[in-house]
Amino acid sequence: MAEQGRRRYLGAVDLGGSKILSVVADEEGRILGEDRRPTGASEGPEVGLERIATSLEAALAGAGLRRDDLRAVGVCSPGPIDPARGVIPEAPNLPGWHDVPVCQYLGDRLGVPAILENDATAAAYGEFVYGAGRGCRHIVYITLSTGIGGGLVLDGRLYRGATGAAGEIGHITIDADGPLCGCGKPGHVEALASGRAIAREAEGVLARGGSPLLARLAEEDGELTAATVHRAADAGDPEARRILQRAGYYLGIGLAAYVDVFNPEVIIIGGGLRHIRDLYLGPAEQEMRRRAMAESLRVVRLVEAGLGDYSGVMGVVALLREGPATA
Amino acid sequence: MAEQGRRRYLGAVDLGGSKILSVVADEEGRILGEDRRPTGASEGPEVGLERIATSLEAALAGAGLRRDDLRAVGVCSPGPIDPARGVIPEAPNLPGWHDVPVCQYLGDRLGVPAILENDATAAAYGEFVYGAGRGCRHIVYITLSTGIGGGLVLDGRLYRGATGAAGEIGHITIDADGPLCGCGKPGHVEALASGRAIAREAEGVLARGGSPLLARLAEEDGELTAATVHRAADAGDPEARRILQRAGYYLGIGLAAYVDVFNPEVIIIGGGLRHIRDLYLGPAEQEMRRRAMAESLRVVRLVEAGLGDYSGVMGVVALLREGPATA
Numbered sequence: 125m126a127e128q129g130r131r132r133y134l135g136a137v138d139l140g141g142s143k144i145l146s147v148v149a150d151e152e153g154r155i156l157g158e159d160r161r162p163t164g165a166s167e168g169p170e171v172g173l174e175r176i177a178t179s180l181e182a183a184l185a186g187a188g189l190r191r192d193d194l195r196a197v198g199v200c201s202p203g204p205i206d207p208a209r210g211v212i213p214e215a216p217n218l219p220g221w222h223d224v225p226v227c228q229y230l231g232d233r234l235g236v237p238a239i240l241e242n243d244a245t246a247a248a249y250g251e252f253v254y255g256a257g258r259g260c261r262h263i264v265y266i267t268l269s270t271g272i273g274g275g276l277v278l279d280g281r282l283y284r285g286a287t288g289a290a291g292e293i294g295h296i297t298i299d300a301d302g303p304l305c306g307c308g309k310p311g312h313v314e315a316l317a318s319g320r321a322i323a324r325e326a327e328g329v330l331a332r333g334g335s336p337l338l339a340r341l342a343e344e345d346g347e348l349t350a351a352t353v354h355r356a357a358d359a360g361d362p363e364a365r366r367i368l369q370r371a372g373y374y375l376g377i378g379l380a381a382y383v384d385v386f387n388p389e390v391i392i393i394g395g396g397l398r399h400i401r402d403l404y405l406g407p408a409e410q411e412m413r414r415r416a417m418a419e420s421l422r423v424v425r426l427v428e429a430g431l432g433d434y435s436g437v438m439g440v441v442a443l444l445r446e447g448p449a450t451a
Numbered sequence: 452m453a454e455q456g457r458r459r460y461l462g463a464v465d466l467g468g469s470k471i472l473s474v475v476a477d478e479e480g481r482i483l484g485e486d487r488r489p490t491g492a493s494e495g496p497e498v499g500l501e502r503i504a505t506s507l508e509a510a511l512a513g514a515g516l517r518r519d520d521l522r523a524v525g526v527c528s529p530g531p532i533d534p535a536r537g538v539i540p541e542a543p544n545l546p547g548w549h550d551v552p553v554c555q556y557l558g559d560r561l562g563v564p565a566i567l568e569n570d571a572t573a574a575a576y577g578e579f580v581y582g583a584g585r586g587c588r589h590i591v592y593i594t595l596s597t598g599i600g601g602g603l604v605l606d607g608r609l610y611r612g613a614t615g616a617a618g619e620i621g622h623i624t625i626d627a628d629g630p631l632c633g634c635g636k637p638g639h640v641e642a643l644a645s646g647r648a649i650a651r652e653a654e655g656v657l658a659r660g661g662s663p664l665l666a667r668l669a670e671e672d673g674e675l676t677a678a679t680v681h682r683a684a685d686a687g688d689p690e691a692r693r694i695l696q697r698a699g700y701y702l703g704i705g706l707a708a709y710v711d712v713f714n715p716e717v718i719i720i721g722g723g724l725r726h727i728r729d730l731y732l733g734p735a736e737q738e739m740r741r742r743a744m745a746e747s748l749r750v751v752r753l754v755e756a757g758l759g760d761y762s763g764v765m766g767v768v769a770l771l772r773e774g775p776a777t778a
Contacts, residue, residue: 279605286716292714385623386617419616
């Protein structure tokens with residue numbers, strides 16, 4: 125593609141429920157500027173879209189660039205998206221976001237073409253092009269956070285499925301009559317192995333008066349999350365350790381399914397829970413190796429995301445670099 | 452590819468545990484001759500390979516063709532295969548088959564290049580090119596038989612994974628502490644929804660003295676299989692009906708996982724159990740629709756294999772037509 129004047133930089137945004145991360149990168153994927161700010165989800169989509177644009181402009185300014193240096197921009201966000209229309213139909217973690225025309229808004233506001241992608245799908249592609257999946261052709265990417273999302277690179281190409289909804293690997297059933305998932309269905313991996321599942325187990329322990337340390341840390345934090353449980357476990361709390369190991373066990377059952385179905389070279393773990401190694405990822409890998417088929421286990425590696433929090437934005441950069449972005 | 456003299460016909464074999472199906476087809480996928488004979492699995496791999504060659508020659512003769520009309524041949528067989536070396540390392544349903552050099556044998560014996568493929572993978576491709584998946588780009592193929600196998604066509608291409616072991620969709624865990632699968636691991640779809648699972652449930656019923664009709668039919672058949680249970684259910688036996696519905700329920704949990712992960716346009720059902728519609732596939736589809744995500748359910752169709760018993764051989768024909776077959 126010929127360069128059109130100065131327009132050779134790419135803007136990418138990871139739109140989360142609580143924060144926005146924006147970067148400006150060159151065609152080689154080097155980050156030249158970045159910006160982080162709160163999403164302000166409660167203020168509604170108009171404010172949110174404006175914040176995305178402002179964040180991109182701040183990243184541009186940080187790189188010493190101007191708006192007309194941009195060739196294209198892209199956004200990745202959790203949950204279902206409509207990439208063809210560039211619309212977020214419904215955002216599970218952004219209350220009040222219904223049919224939000226992200227691409228049209230950014231296109232009009234910044235005067236460049238814009239794309240929209242699911243965040244886990246983008247992260248899988250980012251890791252494939254720039255991260256822990258370089259050199260691999262078959263990649264399962266999992267983000268372990270409040271929920272569990274997935275993205276797939278199969279035969280060296282991003283796999284989106286028939287309508288862009290593929291890779292919902294947090295929503296496979298591993299316990300037919302298990303607890304309800306956030307999506308309302310029983311026994312999903314997400315309902316048994318996610319940050320939300322860990323927090324729910326911990327709430328159960330507190331309700332039974334089970335762990336004074338966990339109770340104190342939750343009091344200090346003002347909330348009870350997987351991070352609280354992790355801190356309690358690190359301090360040696362046996363209930364907290366048991367909760368993490370149990371979640372890891374269920375994660376491993378899901379991982380075994382991904383191994384058997386995709387026969388991947390690598391499973392890349394992203395998301396905040398990737399840091400809980402010994403007490404969560406350790407049991408998960410152990411259970412995966414106990415359950416999956418030998419032939420596929422022979423080749424697969426379980427690794428941490430190479431780009432950390434940047435998997436998603438770098439995936440958007442890679443997509444912008446390669447694909448025709450339509451305004 | 453230029454035609455070399457007369458050598459423009461393709462030979463394809465579906466090697467099963469009990470029978471061999473061979474066809475000879477032209478480049479357009481028209482079957483010109485075919486042969487069926489018992490595998491004679493107990494007689495060992497030398498006899499088996501010789502039978503495959505003889506069966507191909509019989510199919511050739513039936514088409515009024517000679518050995519030097521063949522351009523290439525291919526075999527599909529269940530279980531893991533080594534397509535690069537053309538070797539069956541281990542055949543779960545062919546006792547005594549270890550490291551059997553199928554391609555080398557057929558190449559030497561028939562003087563043509565030969566390929567080897569997993570049977571469910573081949574069947575998926577056959578349905579994609581010639582069968583119920585024509586016009587689709589995202590296909591999950593499932594064979595429901597004694598065991599449960601799968602093949603994948605993703606983004607319009609056969610997906611084999613890193614080492615050709617992808618698509619083992621019968622071996623995902625849907626009940627963490629469920630009954631042991633034939634592969635030795637607990638709670639797989641195959642352990643709860645396959646022909647073997649149906650037969651095992653029926654054995655339990657007979658052991659409890661549960662169904663006189665089922666007992667009589669098993670006595671008549673000399674064995675107790677899913678077909679026996681199907682006959683009893685058709686005759687109105689409540690226990691047999693319950694067994695099939697229960698297997699269908701578990702199959703549906705697996706189907707929901709495939710829908711969420713692959714977001715396919717179509718799930719194609721092959722194998723002998725595809726004929727048990729109301730009492731097995733019906734409950735399966737119902738449970739799939741209860742569990743999978745709305746976005747993916749909106750597009751997916753559940754259909755019967757269009758090629759019946761010929762899915763596998765036609766997949767081999769399609770692969771031979773397109774790919775470079777190496778001797």
